[in-house]
Amino acid sequence: MSGKIKEKTCQFKLMAARDALEVIQGRWRFPIIIALSDGKKRFGELKREITEISPKMLSQELKSLETNKMITRSLLNTMPITVEYELTPLGTSSFKLLDELLEWGLHFREEIMRQ
Amino acid sequence: MSGKIKEKTCQFKLMAARDALEVIQGRWRFPIIIALSDGKKRFGELKREITEISPKMLSQELKSLETNKMITRSLLNTMPITVEYELTPLGTSSFKLLDELLEWGLHFREEIMRQ
């Protein structure tokens, strides 16, 4: 049974879960957070690492993650100009959830694949 | 740092995480699974419990969860006919992930709310 959910006044908890989903869902949020998990990276580095993402989506998703205080954006006075993105403590606090997502995803694949 | 992700051959793990997201994401999957967490329920019971869901969405999401082997659908020979939905072991195996989603969601709300 689910220990923390469903002890009455469920509405508030459903809201929390919905918020969490909103932050990590979509095609690119997860890959971006993982890419930043080993330290700050520039726009172009992220673009090269997340091979299939378009500059539009990368820019858009980075803005969204910044709005949600998951990452910070630093403009550096280099020539040419470079921009560094880095996970905040809030961003890194999602690792446990992301690991759980991965682990259950593997379990799910196994179960689904063998009929 | 994220222990299980990013030990190279990341593609496969990104796929697993993406699969997991696909199963639990959307507005109604999470509430439906939670509603079924304390035992089997009929269509009408779910509809009444998840107050804002429309019959179309409930029907559609139940089908999707059944396809993903998260729940079973049993037609009962009662008059009038009733249908029972119940979590499978795969369905209940998602509780740990859902709890983590809730817990991080609460943490996220706290962090976001105080500026």
Added chain:
DNA sequence: GTTATCTATTACCTATAGGTAACTAGTTTC
């Protein structure tokens, strides 16, 4: 002076998610 690299932005398109409202078909109660 043309090309490449930096970090994006803009216009345009399609597919999907999700919502509303009405309807179906059978059974049971008033």
Added chain:
DNA sequence: GAAACTAGTTACCTATAGGTAATAGATAAC
């Protein structure tokens, strides 16, 4: 025979997600 309950289905609409391709302005390299 009208209304309500059973479990859905159907048509239609809007908003969002996400994709492609072209463009922008600054600087640096050739």
